[in-house]
Amino acid sequence: MRHFRKSLTLLATCAFLQVGTAHAQDASTKIVANPLELTIHFHFRDKYVYTENWPVEKKAAEWTGIHVKNVASLATSNSRDAFNLLMASGNLPDIVGGDVTGGLKDDFIRYGMEGAFQPLDDLIAEHAPNLKKFFDEHPVVRQTISAPDGHIYFIPYVPEGEYSRAWFIRKDWLEKLGLKEPGNVDELYTVLKAFREKDPNGNGKKDEVPYFAREPIEAVRLINMWDARVSGSERYGDFMVENGKIVHPWTTPNYKTGISKVAQWFKEGLIDTEIFTRGARDREYMLGNNIGGMTHDWFASTSNYTEALKDSVPGINFAPMLPPKTVSGKRFEDSRRATVQPAGWAISYSNKHPVETIKYFDFWFSEKGRILSNWGIEGVNYDMKDGKPLYKDSVLHNPKPVNAQMWEIGAGVPRGYWASYPSEEQWTNKMALDGIAMYKKEPGLLQPEFTGVSMDAKERATYDKYWPSLLTYMTEMQQTWVLGAQDVAASWDAYQARLEQLGLSKVIKVMQTAYDRQYGKN
Amino acid sequence: MTSRMTHYLKGIGEDLRRDWQLYLLALPMIVWFLLFLYKPMEGLQIAFKDFSPFRGIAGSPWVGLENFRTLLEDQIFIRAFINTITISGLGLIFAFPVPIILALMFNELQNEFGRRFSQTIVYLPHFISVVIVAGIVINLLSPTTGVINLILSSLGFEPVYFLTQPEWFRSVFIGSNIWKEAGFESIVYLAAIAGVSPTLYESARVDGASRWQMIWRITLPCILPTIIIMLIIRIGNLVEVGFEYIILLYQPATYSTADVVSTYVYRTGLQGTQYDLATAAGLFNAVIAFALVFTANRISRKVSSTSLW
Numbered sequence: 001m002r003h004f005r006k007s008l009t010l011l012a013t014c015a016f017l018q019v020g021t022a023h024a025q026d027a028s029t030k031i032v033a034n035p036l037e038l039t040i041h042f043h044f045r046d047k048y049v050y051t052e053n054w055p056v057e058k059k060a061a062e063w064t065g066i067h068v069k070n071v072a073s074l075a076t077s078n079s080r081d082a083f084n085l086l087m088a089s090g091n092l093p094d095i096v097g098g099d100v101t102g103g104l105k106d107d108f109i110r111y112g113m114e115g116a117f118q119p120l121d122d123l124i125a126e127h128a129p130n131l132k133k134f135f136d137e138h139p140v141v142r143q144t145i146s147a148p149d150g151h152i153y154f155i156p157y158v159p160e161g162e163y164s165r166a167w168f169i170r171k172d173w174l175e176k177l178g179l180k181e182p183g184n185v186d187e188l189y190t191v192l193k194a195f196r197e198k199d200p201n202g203n204g205k206k207d208e209v210p211y212f213a214r215e216p217i218e219a220v221r222l223i224n225m226w227d228a229r230v231s232g233s234e235r236y237g238d239f240m241v242e243n244g245k246i247v248h249p250w251t252t253p254n255y256k257t258g259i260s261k262v263a264q265w266f267k268e269g270l271i272d273t274e275i276f277t278r279g280a281r282d283r284e285y286m287l288g289n290n291i292g293g294m295t296h297d298w299f300a301s302t303s304n305y306t307e308a309l310k311d312s313v314p315g316i317n318f319a320p321m322l323p324p325k326t327v328s329g330k331r332f333e334d335s336r337r338a339t340v341q342p343a344g345w346a347i348s349y350s351n352k353h354p355v356e357t358i359k360y361f362d363f364w365f366s367e368k369g370r371i372l373s374n375w376g377i378e379g380v381n382y383d384m385k386d387g388k389p390l391y392k393d394s395v396l397h398n399p400k401p402v403n404a405q406m407w408e409i410g411a412g413v414p415r416g417y418w419a420s421y422p423s424e425e426q427w428t429n430k431m432a433l434d435g436i437a438m439y440k441k442e443p444g445l446l447q448p449e450f451t452g453v454s455m456d457a458k459e460r461a462t463y464d465k466y467w468p469s470l471l472t473y474m475t476e477m478q479q480t481w482v483l484g485a486q487d488v489a490a491s492w493d494a495y496q497a498r499l500e501q502l503g504l505s506k507v508i509k510v511m512q513t514a515y516d517r518q519y520g521k522n
Numbered sequence: 523m524t525s526r527m528t529h530y531l532k533g534i535g536e537d538l539r540r541d542w543q544l545y546l547l548a549l550p551m552i553v554w555f556l557l558f559l560y561k562p563m564e565g566l567q568i569a570f571k572d573f574s575p576f577r578g579i580a581g582s583p584w585v586g587l588e589n590f591r592t593l594l595e596d597q598i599f600i601r602a603f604i605n606t607i608t609i610s611g612l613g614l615i616f617a618f619p620v621p622i623i624l625a626l627m628f629n630e631l632q633n634e635f636g637r638r639f640s641q642t643i644v645y646l647p648h649f650i651s652v653v654i655v656a657g658i659v660i661n662l663l664s665p666t667t668g669v670i671n672l673i674l675s676s677l678g679f680e681p682v683y684f685l686t687q688p689e690w691f692r693s694v695f696i697g698s699n700i701w702k703e704a705g706f707e708s709i710v711y712l713a714a715i716a717g718v719s720p721t722l723y724e725s726a727r728v729d730g731a732s733r734w735q736m737i738w739r740i741t742l743p744c745i746l747p748t749i750i751i752m753l754i755i756r757i758g759n760l761v762e763v764g765f766e767y768i769i770l771l772y773q774p775a776t777y778s779t780a781d782v783v784s785t786y787v788y789r790t791g792l793q794g795t796q797y798d799l800a801t802a803a804g805l806f807n808a809v810i811a812f813a814l815v816f817t818a819n820r821i822s823r824k825v826s827s828t829s830l831w
Contacts, residue, residue: 087576090578110574111574111576114574114576114577116576273665273683274664274666274683276686276773276774276775277664277685277773461572464799465592468598468789468790469596469597469599472598472781472789476774476777476778479774479775483683483686483687485775502598
């Protein structure tokens with residue numbers, strides 16, 4: 001900790017020393033002649049708060065003249081609580097933001113319509129050229145964050161890049177067993193069966209776990225092989241859109257087939273018997289003990305295991321592969337990066353300087369602000385080469401991951417900003433980059449994302465009334481089927497009837513109305 | 523009427539003057555009750571409103587019994603309510619007698635060291651956090667590496683994935699709770715047993731009573747008031763099953779027996795920030811708990827002349 005603080009001071013000093021040299025060119029980014037202080041409540045990811053002490057924020061203050069002063073307390077270790085408490089107090093600072101469990105998008109919109117936040121549309125049109133340009137070029141982002149009354153109430157954290165997760169398989173096991181990479185669902189069955197029975201790890205025990213997963217959303221991902229989707233977005237059990245109609249993926253005929261096949265594979269031992277109870281550290285356990293054969297997980301982080309485990313698990317080659325072709329001969333990848341993260345910031349009703357604030361928000365979407373928010377400080381964290389920022393070697397070859405280093409200086413934090421994929425690409429390992437390139441080459445691999453709907457108060461009331469119990473029941477039945485406690489074919493009609501009874505069509509109806517209003521004119 | 527009132531108030535005044543030290547001692551607790559248990563009751567009105575934190579309690583519109591209607595129409599809530607009663611009811615039957623039996627057994631131990639030692643051992647689990655207890659339970663019951671399943675399979679049985687089977691959930695939950703709490707709860711009964719007058723045992727021994735007879739005829743009847751008070755308190759908690767431990771142990775696959783009101787409130791109310799619905803569920807619970815305690819107390823006063831108030 002002390003070491004960390006020391007390095008922060010050092011960085012801060014560096015930033016300070018630069019002031020003199022860089023001053024002249026900053027006239028264009030100045031928002032106010034005299035320094036203006038804005039208060040901000042920004043508690044994020046359960047353990048951080050916004051701080052003006054970040055070198056990146058100091059630089060921004062120096063360039064814009066806007067100083068943001070955090071009022072969120074680190075005494076709470078739950079960002080959702082911190083945000084809710086602030087709203088309940090009614091005493092809002094100039095800027096409110098954060099990144100919390102479940103996302104803040106719905107909160108920004110709901111409280112915005114109740115009068116807590118200022119609508120930003122006119123402010124953006126008049127004072128924020130960069131934001132205006134961004135929204136004009138990315139109409140989907142604007143649609144996604146629009147409230148039912150048509151206004152925008154917050155500036156989101158916008159990720160960049162398309163691919164997030166992929167299928168990973170022990171290619172060294174395939175080689176050992178003389179099998180080729182599974183190209184379709186039948187070959188996949190053969191491979192998983194061989195993993196189970198032919199002792200690829202060579203310890204004489206039948207302890208191999210052919211398919212494993214560490215997140216609930218991945219547990220039944222194999223239903224993809226029967227053209228069924230797990231979720232329309234990166235949220236667990238979310239809706240999807242098919243030909244302009246809102247559908248829940250867990251009510252389709254494909255799902256019925258998929259989940260019964262997955263149940264069968266589970267029974268045959270091709271899927272981890274403890275898949276629902278292992279939890280987040282499953283990947284380390286399965287790969288570290290040399291028993292896991294295949295999973296569906298993040299490109300970047302999963303690719304690191306082959307490198308990290310090469311001494312303890314000799315020969316390990318856990319590499320990405322293309323999604324095997326489904327029963328209908330299609331090939332698709334069910335997950336992707338979200339278009340918009342439900343995080344960011346908004347201007348509260350009590351803010352006396354909305355124009356200056358929107359200009360400050362706008363700064364982060366300018367070229368300069370974007371580089372600053374992604375790469376940190378020039379000369380300290382990165383250098384410009386051929387007009388492009390490149391991380392310094394001291395950043396890349398550091399025992400700490402690059403994103404962790406960036407967070408410490410206030411770059412890459414979930415403020416309303418536009419992430420830059422090249423900054424991430426530079427520290428993603430080769431295996432992941434090759435995998436992404438492989439996925440990219442395959443046309444039409446990605447499924448359309450359901451970016452969510454903004455419901456008005458009445459629609460939301462209906463949704464809130466029925467949806468939690470529906471999701472509970474669907475999840476319960478999913479596990480019941482996979483674990484073999486009930487037969488899918490025998491209970492499917494009862495399942496559909498129960499969903500109807502629990503209000504599924506009412507939920508779909510309000511979502512469809514909201515969807516048509518929000519995206520209809522496209 | 524007024525004269526009786528003034529007389530009454532005067533009585534209080536005299537009481538205060540005479541026993542002011544006692545009242546002073548009670549004061550911090552009274553303030554605590556007012557501040558932390560009575561003051562927050564004003565928040566109960568949320569249950570009858572369409573509550574928005576930003577608009578505040580006063581600014582949110584009244585909706586009458588709408589929230590209660592939503593709850594009672596929700597089959598998942600009804601199921602959770604039935605599960606709560608079932609789990610507590612079974613807990614009452616199986617877990618309630620255990621500390622009493624433990625206390626009686628400790629009382630019969632003659633060797634001082636052996637007694638202290640075994641008491642400490644059964645108290646200890648009480649001080650372990652539920653998170654750790656849940657971790658231990660999950661590991662013990664794991665189908666691949668758990669001790670229980672290793673024993674089962676060495677005896678030639680198929681391993682059982684206990685934590686994903688609804689029919690096992692109650693046994694696992696109540697069983698591990700007995701292990702965790704029975705020892706600590708036996709303290710109350712041990713204290714009650716210590717209060718039994720030794721002369722009763724002496725005269726029984728003179729009359730030639732066996733140890734069994736002394737337990738049945740002396741110890742149990744003497745601690746019966748304590749048992750009844752504990753039972754009434756327990757009945758008051760019948761509609762409450764602590765949610766932390768359940769959340770740590772349950773799975774969607776076991777919702778059909780494991781989902782209780784508090785976990786329902788947690789999932790819908792707090793994760794979905796529907797405070798109004800969560801408050802309504804809490805209030806619903808409290809009213810039923812009050813009715814149960816009231817009835818139990820009534821019955822007990824009639825039957826055994828022991829009561830909470």
